[in-house]
Amino acid sequence: MVRMISKIFSYLFHPLFILTYMLVVLLIVNPYAFGMRSVKDGDQLILIIFLSSVLIPLVSIGMSFFLGWTKSLEMPTRQERIAPLLVTIVMYISMYYYITKSNVFPWFFQVCTLGVVIGLFLAFFFNNFTKVSLHAVGMGGFVSMVILMCFYFAYYQIEVTLPGLGSMNMTKYAILYAAILLAGIVCSGRLALGAHRIQDIYGGFIIGFFSQLVAFIILQ
Numbered sequence: 141m142v143r144m145i146s147k148i149f150s151y152l153f154h155p156l157f158i159l160t161y162m163l164v165v166l167l168i169v170n171p172y173a174f175g176m177r178s179v180k181d182g183d184q185l186i187l188i189i190f191l192s193s194v195l196i197p198l199v200s201i202g203m204s205f206f207l208g209w210t211k212s213l214e215m216p217t218r219q220e221r222i223a224p225l226l227v228t229i230v231m232y233i234s235m236y237y238y239i240t241k242s243n244v245f246p247w248f249f250q251v252c253t254l255g256v257v258i259g260l261f262l263a264f265f266f267n268n269f270t271k272v273s274l275h276a277v278g279m280g281g282f283v284s285m286v287i288l289m290c291f292y293f294a295y296y297q298i299e300v301t302l303p304g305l306g307s308m309n310m311t312k313y314a315i316l317y318a319a320i321l322l323a324g325i326v327c328s329g330r331l332a333l334g335a336h337r338i339q340d341i342y343g344g345f346i347i348g349f350f351s352q353l354v355a356f357i358i359l360q
Contacts, residue, residue, distance in 0.1 A: 146329030153326045155278035159193045162252045173246040192235045200227035225264045255355035262347045273336045273344035279323035280348025286319040
């Protein structure tokens, strides 16, 4: 049961999904920054980011598998990660350039994207020495982004309108608590699956967490 739950959360919070989740959270908290009234108005933006940050890198991973560069789609060794990581970095740099030139995406989402790019660079570098957890990198970045969001947006209470669920009021810190809980579940799951050592989890989380902080400082 533990392994099954760990696998489910590993798939749901795959590192490639994190930027899309960041966008969804920002649309929930402050859709007006995107010129919209609610998160449901941002379906096209979500689709654009999803296609750019998830599907295209997944194609590169699949090609690496069929070409024999990786023995498994889960890329269990450091060597098997090299080519997919390089392709993903190039794609995310291109996406960051598009986002900065577009008038659609607000400044804070530019910070999120640059933070993800920095995290990928650092993960690629440290991959030469240890099998750093990419899931932990993603969740570290996600938690850091939510913390920065809590300080960046001054208001305390937000009204969330979700398709099919209607409107509800919550504090922005509820999202932070949820992000920390999810990070704990995902990272613990990677340990339960035997995919990483504890130092790889801590190292990955630190990389992701501080990458967002560095991006915030650079673009401030």
